[in-house]
Amino acid sequence: MRKAIAWGCLVPMRRSLLGYEASTRKVLEHLGVQTTDIPNETCCAPFWMQSLDLTTSLAMAARNLAKAEAMGMDLLTPCSGCFHSYKRVNHVMENYPEMRERIDEILRSVRLHYEGTVEPRHLVDFLHKDIGPDKLQQKATRDLSGISIGLRYGCHMLKPHELLNIEYSERPIFADELLEQFGVNSVQYGGRHRCCGGLLRGVQDDIADRILHERLVDVNEQGVDGIVTVCSLCHMQHDMGQRGIKRKFGMDDLELPVLHYPQLLALGFGYKPEELGLDLHTMKTDKIVAKIMGGGKR
Amino acid sequence: MEQTDKRGYRGDFPVTDDDVDATFKKEIASLVGGEGLLRCLKCGACSGGCPVGSVIDYRPRKVLGNVLLGLKDEVLSSDQIWMCAACFTCEERCVQQVNFTDVVTVLRNIASREGNAAPGYIKMAEMVRKNGRVSARTGQVDRMREELGLPPLQDPDIETLQRIMTQAGLDAVIAANTKEEKSE
Numbered sequence: 001m002r003k004a005i006a007w008g009c010l011v012p013m014r015r016s017l018l019g020y021e022a023s024t025r026k027v028l029e030h031l032g033v034q035t036t037d038i039p040n041e042t043c044c045a046p047f048w049m050q051s052l053d054l055t056t057s058l059a060m061a062a063r064n065l066a067k068a069e070a071m072g073m074d075l076l077t078p079c080s081g082c083f084h085s086y087k088r089v090n091h092v093m094e095n096y097p098e099m100r101e102r103i104d105e106i107l108r109s110v111r112l113h114y115e116g117t118v119e120p121r122h123l124v125d126f127l128h129k130d131i132g133p134d135k136l137q138q139k140a141t142r143d144l145s146g147i148s149i150g151l152r153y154g155c156h157m158l159k160p161h162e163l164l165n166i167e168y169s170e171r172p173i174f175a176d177e178l179l180e181q182f183g184v185n186s187v188q189y190g191g192r193h194r195c196c197g198g199l200l201r202g203v204q205d206d207i208a209d210r211i212l213h214e215r216l217v218d219v220n221e222q223g224v225d226g227i228v229t230v231c232s233l234c235h236m237q238h239d240m241g242q243r244g245i246k247r248k249f250g251m252d253d254l255e256l257p258v259l260h261y262p263q264l265l266a267l268g269f270g271y272k273p274e275e276l277g278l279d280l281h282t283m284k285t286d287k288i289v290a291k292i293m294g295g296g297k298r
Numbered sequence: 299m300e301q302t303d304k305r306g307y308r309g310d311f312p313v314t315d316d317d318v319d320a321t322f323k324k325e326i327a328s329l330v331g332g333e334g335l336l337r338c339l340k341c342g343a344c345s346g347g348c349p350v351g352s353v354i355d356y357r358p359r360k361v362l363g364n365v366l367l368g369l370k371d372e373v374l375s376s377d378q379i380w381m382c383a384a385c386f387t388c389e390e391r392c393v394q395q396v397n398f399t400d401v402v403t404v405l406r407n408i409a410s411r412e413g414n415a416a417p418g419y420i421k422m423a424e425m426v427r428k429n430g431r432v433s434a435r436t437g438q439v440d441r442m443r444e445e446l447g448l449p450p451l452q453d454p455d456i457e458t459l460q461r462i463m464t465q466a467g468l469d470a471v472i473a474a475n476t477k478e479e480k481s482e
Binding site: 014041198 | 330331349350352353354377380381383384385386387389390397402403404406407410411415416417418419420421422423426430431432433435438439442443446447448449451452453454455456458459461462463465466467468471472
């Protein structure tokens with residue numbers, strides 16, 4: 001069934017995240033999933049906006065949900081922040097009647113209505129549950145068994161699991177399972193499931209740096225070919241933030257490419273690196289891309 | 299150096315009756331997301347998993363303790379509620395379903411209305427109000443999208459968004475925080 005896609009603010013607008021949109025589109029097209037962009041999508045008002053005013057944030061997010069509902073589609077998003085916001089709207093509307101009334105009233109003033117019937121889905125969960133590892137394996141054309149990566153699940157795709165209902169966040173495996181269909185070696189390591197500090201960027205920059213430093217030390221010790229993220233903020237922290245950490249903490253040998261999850265899948269489906277925006281990242285992806293392109297076909 | 303500012307350094311000062319507002323915890327517990335507060339056993343599972351606590355001296359349990367004790371002014375005007383990275387690990391691990399992250403949201407909402415929001419988040423909110431997204435559109439991004447074969451960027455429905463922000467109360471929050479800045 002056709003899905004309404006919410007791309008979020010950052011994915012279609014930031015140089016290093018354009019590849020997230022491009023590769024998501026390629027992967028979904030390759031798997032025969034039909035999509036429509038949410039018309040004139042606006043900010044989903046994620047956690048930082050909830051911090052300023054929860055009511056406003058929920059009403060803002062409900063605007064995009066109302067559009068998806070009017071099209072009769074469930075909502076799919078590659079951004080964990082967006083996913084979390086939309087799940088939050090449904091949860092609050094179900095559990096707090098007074099807040100539901102308030103959101104209704106605000107939306108009425110802009111001639112919108114959201115009944116609460118849209119199921120928000122995260123791209124990676126959708127690929128795992130609705131498409132499945134088997135189908136991915138059948139469609140794989142490029143062998144990725146030569147590369148090892150450090151996968152980051154991030155926070156807002158999984159936590160808290162009562163709200164998001166994908167998998168218990170302490171030891172998740174579903175996203176690894178999909179990469180394994182292409183032969184990728186997804187390495188287990190300390191700090192794999194810990195926060196990257198992304199939401200403190202611009203507010204408590206020193207803390208954001210120190211947390212990111214811990215994450216980069218953790219993954220760098222594994223000698224992986226790169227990091228793979230499923231969240232816009234994780235990518236911005238690890239990719240755009242890496243040079244700063246290198247300087248601030250004197251990590252001279254730090255040079256880790258950071259791939260978006262569907263970029264790796266699209267490479268496994270045989271797409272060319274230049275179609276996937278891999279040259280737009282802050283950290284050079286040349287080495288991991290060369291290693292992948294030098295690997296065999298299957 | 300002698301520490302003269304009480305905010306955020308509670309350990310250095312004894313609490314007196316003047317510092318305590320006994321109704322504070324009930325006020326927080328009555329708001330959306332705050333209801334878990336009164337279930338807190340102060341076990342510290344939240345502090346144990348906190349990524350901020352692993353790099354600086356920050357303990358969610360201490361914040362919860364301050365709220366339960368009723369240190370209203372101190373909690374609402376200090377940095378301690380703005381240091382949470384919202385990773386939800388504490389919420390995931392809390393056996394009492396206190397939902398610290400949600401309690402922090404309630405506290406931040408009250409602080410924001412009083413003009414004590416984190417300036418960085420206010421700047422981002424102003425950006426969203428103006429552009430409909432948290433980033434501004436540039437010709438460079440448009441060109442890169444075209445080269446990558448992506449469809450042209452849609453214009454966000456700014457008019458609707460701004461009306462929602464006014465109607466729901468965010469404009470008032472932004473005003474409360476920008477006024478403060480000017481008077482300083």
